[in-house]
Amino acid sequence: MAPQRCGRPKSWRKTVIVGAGPVGSLAALYAANRGDEVEVYEMRADLRDTTTTPLNFTKSINLALSERGIKALHGSGYDGLLDSIFATTIPMHGRMIHTKSRSGQFVEEAQAYDVHGRFQRSVDRNELNRCLLNKLETMPNVTLHFQQKLTGADFKRKKAWFEDLKSAKAETSSSRAVRAQELEVPFDLMIGADGAHSAVRFHMMKFARVNYTQDYIDCLWSEFTMKPDMLAKYPHGYRISPNHLHIWPAGSSMFIALPSPGGTFICTLFGPVALFSQLEKACADNDNNAFVAVFDELFPGVTQHIPADELVSEFKKNPHLPLINIKCTPHHFSSSAVIVGDSANAMVPFYGQGMNAGLESVQVLFDIIDRSKFAQSRSEAGFSQHGDEEIDWTDPEQCLAAALQEYTNIRTPDTYAIADLALGNYAEMRSGVVNGGYKLRKWVEEKLDKWVPSLGWKTQYARVSFGHERYSEVIEKARRQGTVLNAAFDVIGLGAVGGIAFYVWKYTRLGRS
Known part of the structure; x- marks a missing residue:
């Protein structure tokens, strides 16, 4: 298991996290493990309560927990957390394709996810959320606030305002229409994990020049x-x-x-x-x-x-x-705000990576913050070179601002890439899985992966679901493999056509003779 980090010195930060879903809860665990004073605010009632109504008024789609999400959960550093989550999951070794034969018989065709036997886990979002919230509730530097709606934020003065929805319900129940009580909350860092229609992103866009698309x-x-x-x-x-x-x-x-x-x-x-x-x-x-x-x-x-x-x-x-696709950049403002998960990059669910990408974003964010905290220079932090600004690495504010900028630089192309991959996988799932060309390419790539691993060939699905390569790099490697395979298929095809043409020509000559 990952080492416990409880021995770290107390952080100077008060971190406010908006959204208590799986991504927000994991972000709270990472922040708390670094000694931050953490406050989590959620608009809904306690998500562990089975009577709590989801935001979309329906049960969420069952989720597939894959290697990226597992690694991020493991990286939280809490013994037993991953085991408690695994206990609620069911292994899925591949797809089962249901069709009907020409004779009218129902046909099931199993397609393994991975040539090495690796599998994904079907997980109930509520059970995953319950495990994370239960862990947060035991931590002395974490406070959970439910039924609190973010209504405003000033990211320069680092203050936020929340409406206490419980107070509104209590007072209106007595037939008096009274506005909900408002609470002012100061913070050092706000992390927005409040979904596709993020309030944090909405208020952050008043301060940062955010390029934003919604489809x-x-x-x-x-x-x-x-x-x-x-x-x-x-x-x-x-x-x-x-x-x-x-x-x-x-x-x-x-x-x-x-x-x-x-x-x-x-x-x-x-x-x-x-x-x-x-x-x-x-x-x-x-x-x-x-x-x-x-x-x-x-x-x-x-x-x-x-x-x-x-x-x-x-x-x-x-x-x-x-179904919605959201892309935006930057994912942060100065040293005061950053958005993760669906708040930054909502995607269609066809690659099963929405939650996994969100959990991975949390790990990437805190890994970068950790590097900046103990760095003496930008090169020592391992940051890419962007701009000529001088950073005082002894100033926590400047370190954090540099870390959030680096997070945007690294994560934006990856979130764009997985959103595009998810859209493409819809076509694969609804039609490609029964296509002969798709099956042939999958077979060739898996055989090369298994028997000639030194070539580094893998299916795109294996790279996404069972690896940790950046999503943007996965797209580029899959494109290169596709180019090579298509060329090989063309050569084989031309060879076959040439061979047939030769035999037809030879047969014709013999016939004339």
């Missing part, structure tokens, strides 16, 4: 539950293999299922707006047969595992939500 793709998602059946062939009542991520690819849409403890699968429908409109019309017309017919055509076999009435009921009950 919605033509895709909605809705959640379903596949309940256990104790007569099923798998343990604990799992209807399908619990050690795979299940995909029903349908070209422009897909249906996926991730295992949860207790025999349940959390399932998600992804599809264009037109598909959701078609299903919504069937519901409005009370035409369950039409609704089920769409599922049977696109996602063969789903209705064998989720009864038709439950499928229709959950589609009516659960929200149909959009």
